[in-house]
Amino acid sequence: xxxxxxxxxxxxxxxxxxxxxxxxxxxxxxxxxxxxxxxxxxxxxxxxxxxxxxxxxxxxxxxxxxxxxxxxxxxxxxxxxxxxxxxxxxxxxxxxxxxxxxxxxxxxxxxxxxxxxxxxxxxxxxxxxxxxxxxxxxxxxxxxxxxxxxxxxxxxxxxxxxxxxxxxxxxxxxxxxxxxxxxxxxxxxxxxxxxxxxxxxxxxxxxxxxxxxxxxxxxxxxxxxxxxxxxxxxxxxxxxxxxxxxxxxxxxxxxxxxxxxxxxxxxxxxxxxxxxxxxx
Ligand code: AMP
Ligand code: MN
Ligand code: MN
Ligand code: MN
Numbered sequence: 376x377x378x379x380x381x382x383x384x385x386x387x388x389x390x391x392x393x394x395x396x397x398x399x400x401x402x403x404x405x406x407x408x409x410x411x412x413x414x415x416x417x418x419x420x421x422x423x424x425x426x427x428x429x430x431x432x433x434x435x436x437x438x439x440x441x442x443x444x445x446x447x448x449x450x451x452x453x454x455x456x457x458x459x460x461x462x463x464x465x466x467x468x469x470x471x472x473x474x475x476x477x478x479x480x481x482x483x484x485x486x487x488x489x490x491x492x493x494x495x496x497x498x499x500x501x502x503x504x505x506x507x508x509x510x511x512x513x514x515x516x517x518x519x520x521x522x523x524x525x526x527x528x529x530x531x532x533x534x535x536x537x538x539x540x541x542x543x544x545x546x547x548x549x550x551x552x553x554x555x556x557x558x559x560x561x562x563x564x565x566x567x568x569x570x571x572x573x574x575x576x577x578x579x580x581x582x583x584x585x586x587x588x589x590x591x592x593x594x595x596x597x598x599x600x601x602x603x604x605x606x607x608x609x610x611x612x613x614x615x616x617x618x619x620x621x622x623x624x625x626x627x628x629x630x631x632x633x634x635x636x637x638x639x640x641x642x643x644x645x646x647x648x649x650x651x652x653x654x655x
Pocket of ligand 4: 383384385440623
C-alpha cells in the first residue's frame with residue numbers, strides 16, 4: 376500500500392521530469408492526500424500550482440530542499456510549511472540560485488578539463504530550465520555521447536568526490552536550518568542514510584542540526600527498506616526529533632519508485648509526525 380502522504384518530490388523547477396501541474400495530477404491519480412513539492416533550492420513549482428492543487432482537492436504543503444554543507448559534506452535540508460512570502464526564504468532562494476549558477480560554471484570548466492571536450496554551458500542551462508544541477512550535466516554528457524548513461528556520468532564524473540561534485544559554495548547546514556525556521560517552517564534532515572556517515576558522525580550531524588533549530592528527520596524514504604527505516608525511527612525517537620516521510624520522486628523511472636512509495640510511517644504513539652507541527 377502506497378502512502379497517502381508524500382513530503383519530498385521534485386518537478387521541472389529543479390531536476391524533476393514532470394512539470395508541477397503534471398506532478399499534482401499524478402499525486403491525485405495515486406490517491407495522495409497531502410503532498411509537499413520540495414524542489415532543490417526553489418519554491419517556484421510550489422507557487423505555480425498552489426491554487427491548482429487546491430482545486431483538485433490535494434493539500435499542498437509549502438516545501439523546499441535546501442543544499443548545504445556540514446564538515447565539508449553535502450547535506451540536504453527539507454523545509455516544510457514556511458510562509459512562502461517570508462522575506463528570509465525569498466532571499467534564501469535568490470542566493471541559492473546564484474550559488475547554483477556559479478557552481479554550474481565551475482562544474483562545466485572542471486568537466487571540460489577532465490574530458491578534454493567542450494561543454495556548451497548554455498545547452499546545459501537549456502536542459503535545466505529552472506535550477507541547474509548535476510543531473511542536467513549527466514543528461515548533457517549522455518546526449519553528447521560522452522558517457523553511455525546517467526549512472527555512469529555520476530559514477531565517473533559527478534558523484535561524491537568526483538570532479539563535478541562541487542559543494543564549496545553552499546552555506547553551512549546551520550544557516551539553511553535557520554532560514555527555514557525563521558520563515559515559519561519545519562527543518563527536516565533529508566535522507567540521512569544517503570550520506571554514508573558512521574553512526575557516531577550521523578549523531579554529531581543531528582546534534583548540530585538540532586542545535587541550529589532543526590526539528591525533524593526523514594525516516595521513510597523511497598526505495599528504503601523497512602530495516603533502514605526502523606533504524607532511523609529509533610534515532611529520531613532517541614534524539615527527540617519528529618519524523619517525516621517522502622519518496623524523493625524525480626519522475627517516472629524503472630526502479631518502482633513513485634509518489635507515495637516508501638515504508639509505512641510508525642504508529643503515532645511511537646513517533647510524532649512533522650505534519651503535526653504544520654498549519655498550512
Ligand atoms: P545537485 O543538486 O546539483 O547537487 O545534484 C544532486 C542531485 O543529483 C540529487 O538530488 C539527485 O537527484 C541526483 N543524484 C545524486 N547522485 C546521483 C547518482 N549517483 N545517480 C543519479 N542521480 C544522482
Ligand atoms: Mn535531485
Ligand atoms: Mn536530496
Ligand atoms: Mn530530493
